[in-house]
Amino acid sequence: MPELPEVETVVSALRPAIKGRVIRAVGVHQKGLRVPFPRGLKQRLEGRRVRDCRRRAKYILISLDNDEVLVLHLGMSGRLSLLPSRKPYKPQKHDHLVLSFNGGITAVLNDPRRFGALYLIPATGVDTHKAFAGLGPEPLERAFDGKLLGEALAGRKTTIKVALMDQKIVAGLGNIYVCEALFYAGISPLRRAGTVQGQKAQKLVRAIKRVLRAAIKAGGSTLKDYRQANGELGYFQHKFAVYGRAGQACPGCDCDISKTGGIRQITQGGRSSFYCPRKQK
DNA sequence: CTCCTGTCCTGCCGGC
DNA sequence: TGCCGGCAGGACAGGA
Numbered sequence: 001m002p003e004l005p006e007v008e009t010v011v012s013a014l015r016p017a018i019k020g021r022v023i024r025a026v027g028v029h030q031k032g033l034r035v036p037f038p039r040g041l042k043q044r045l046e047g048r049r050v051r052d053c054r055r056r057a058k059y060i061l062i063s064l065d066n067d068e069v070l071v072l073h074l075g076m077s078g079r080l081s082l083l084p085s086r087k088p089y090k091p092q093k094h095d096h097l098v099l100s101f102n103g104g105i106t107a108v109l110n111d112p113r114r115f116g117a118l119y120l121i122p123a124t125g126v127d128t129h130k131a132f133a134g135l136g137p138e139p140l141e142r143a144f145d146g147k148l149l150g151e152a153l154a155g156r157k158t159t160i161k162v163a164l165m166d167q168k169i170v171a172g173l174g175n176i177y178v179c180e181a182l183f184y185a186g187i188s189p190l191r192r193a194g195t196v197q198g199q200k201a202q203k204l205v206r207a208i209k210r211v212l213r214a215a216i217k218a219g220g221s222t223l224k225d226y227r228q229a230n231g232e233l234g235y236f237q238h239k240f241a242v243y244g245r246a247g248q249a250c251p252g253c254d255c256d257i258s259k260t261g262g263i264r265q266i267t268q269g270g271r272s273s274f275y276c277p278r279k280q281k
Numbered sequence: 282c283t284c285c286t287g288t289c290c291t292g293c294c295g296g297c
Numbered sequence: 298t299g300c301c302g303g304c305a306g307g308a309c310a311g312g313a
Contacts, residue, residue, distance in 0.1 A: 001306065034289060034308075058307080076306045077291080094291090113290045115307065130309080158284065167308080175306065270286080271306070 001076035004172030007058050009219035010080050015053040022049045027098035038120040057171035067123045075115025136170045139208050146202030153193045161189035162269045179243045179274050181207040188280040189273040242274040250276040
């Protein structure tokens with residue numbers, strides 16, 4: 001499912017393909033996703049030129065020449081794919097929005113579970129929109145360091161797992177990368193968030209950046225395979241240390257799995273957490 | 282304010 | 298084989 005690295009990968013491919021291009025035709029095949037589509041979506045998009053395309057948290061922002069911004073969230077099953085310009089568009093199940101640009105470029109939003117969202121908002125209103133207001137720092141930016149994270153976590157009684165899932169603390173992390181980062185930082189998902197300070201916070205920040213960068217790197221290969229591949233996560237899913245690996249050995253494990261039970265799976269905040277009780281404290 | 286729970290949706294998988 | 302229940306997950310509303 002698309003978390004920060006997947007969205008980053010999508011935007012990296014989308015930006016050069018559509019920047020400066022004009023939206024010639026719009027196909028709207030759905031009344032909405034998690035939220036209803038904006039009124040007059042088709043009319044408001046057609047004829048507009050794309051100024052730029054960027055990512056914030058897990059959102060894709062496509063700014064248009066009428067000072068409106070098309071905001072997309074891929075939910076957990078959403079895909080935004082670019083169609084080869086030679087091939088005619090063939091509608092697929094769960095294609096909700098089809099954008100046709102000059103030059104034969106077509107972008108298709110497909111989302112089976114419809115957990116995604118689409119907004120069309122004024123450029124001046126992005127920061128105050130409910131999706132962006134109060135959003136925490138970008139984890140890959142330099143400003144996101146141990147000190148900043150420690151301050152954000154201070155006083156929090158909830159667990160570090162739940163806190164890292166909170167987009168107000170840090171933006172763009174989802175269940176998978178939180179589990180992975182906590183493993184690399186050696187921090188238990190059950191630890192109280194407020195106790196992650198100083199060296200621990202710094203170590204966690206490094207782990208977050210490390211796992212995100214690695215995933216983005218692998219996400220590049222996901223995208224290359226994308227046209228032929230059907231794997232949602234592509235390449236990086238084979239590199240998970242703990243996520244989805246309950247009962248198995250964690251990387252570098254030298255304990256007796258038959259006695260320890262290996263990687264443990266628990267539920268926190270209604271979501272699965274995977275961790276190694278011996279390496280994560 | 283913080284924390285917690287329910288809701289949305291559909292594909293997939295395990296169990297019978 | 299086929300059905301069915303449960304699970305997966307991000308964001309957000311609303312209640313405590």
